[in-house]
Amino acid sequence: MPFKILVVDDDLGTRLSISDYLELSGYSVIMADNGQDALVMVKANYPDLIVTDIVMPRLNGYELVRQVRQQPHFRLLPVILLTARTQTQERILGYQSGCDLYLPKPFELEELAAAICNLLERSQVIQSEYRSFYKENLDPSVSAEISDKSKLLVHQYQYSELFSSLTNREQEVLELLTYGLSNADMGKKLHLSPRTVEKYVSSLLRKTATNNRAELVRFAIKHGLVE
Numbered sequence: 450m451p452f453k454i455l456v457v458d459d460d461l462g463t464r465l466s467i468s469d470y471l472e473l474s475g476y477s478v479i480m481a482d483n484g485q486d487a488l489v490m491v492k493a494n495y496p497d498l499i500v501t502d503i504v505m506p507r508l509n510g511y512e513l514v515r516q517v518r519q520q521p522h523f524r525l526l527p528v529i530l531l532t533a534r535t536q537t538q539e540r541i542l543g544y545q546s547g548c549d550l551y552l553p554k555p556f557e558l559e560e561l562a563a564a565i566c567n568l569l570e571r572s573q574v575i576q577s578e579y580r581s582f583y584k585e586n587l588d589p590s591v592s593a594e595i596s597d598k599s600k601l602l603v604h605q606y607q608y609s610e611l612f613s614s615l616t617n618r619e620q621e622v623l624e625l626l627t628y629g630l631s632n633a634d635m636g637k638k639l640h641l642s643p644r645t646v647e648k649y650v651s652s653l654l655r656k657t658a659t660n661n662r663a664e665l666v667r668f669a670i671k672h673g674l675v676e
Contacts, residue, residue, distance in 0.1 A: 452498065518546075518629040524629025575663055575667045622646060
């Protein structure tokens, strides 16, 4: 079954050009011309990835991503933001909303397709690890339950030094990251500014030797750094 991509853009030409290219590349594509309809389609269709514009009627791209990230089923759903806005602050807002990639317009469709392929590959690995982790530790029918728990304890022991090096704030941020929250949303929960939250995320990336938030979440789940 092909991956399902949701393309959201109020410009018909852009929407169709992206859709046609992705369908020719072997993807299944669904479309929306505003953020509100897109949010409904996410819940109804469970896409594997979202490509969305920012400036749209009814619900802009930033808010669309924030609301998607608030839903547990979609906290790790890859999202690419497309926009003609190229100012640094605009890109910061994009990442704070929870997007995985910010691609400025104009862009090459080939570049977009390559980014989609990369994000989908990472997403599949992370989801596989996530399912495996919970199956091993929550499924009562697993015959090797004792052995599985022992393996988990070994992993926890191996990474106890790393875990102990995390500050209380870093541990709180790490836990919230697994729910796919944006910097702004984490800041509200922890009473911190988005910029301060970003500093904690950067520290976590450095301590775990991971390259991005997706890898960090995968690492944390795999090695028992979060419950």
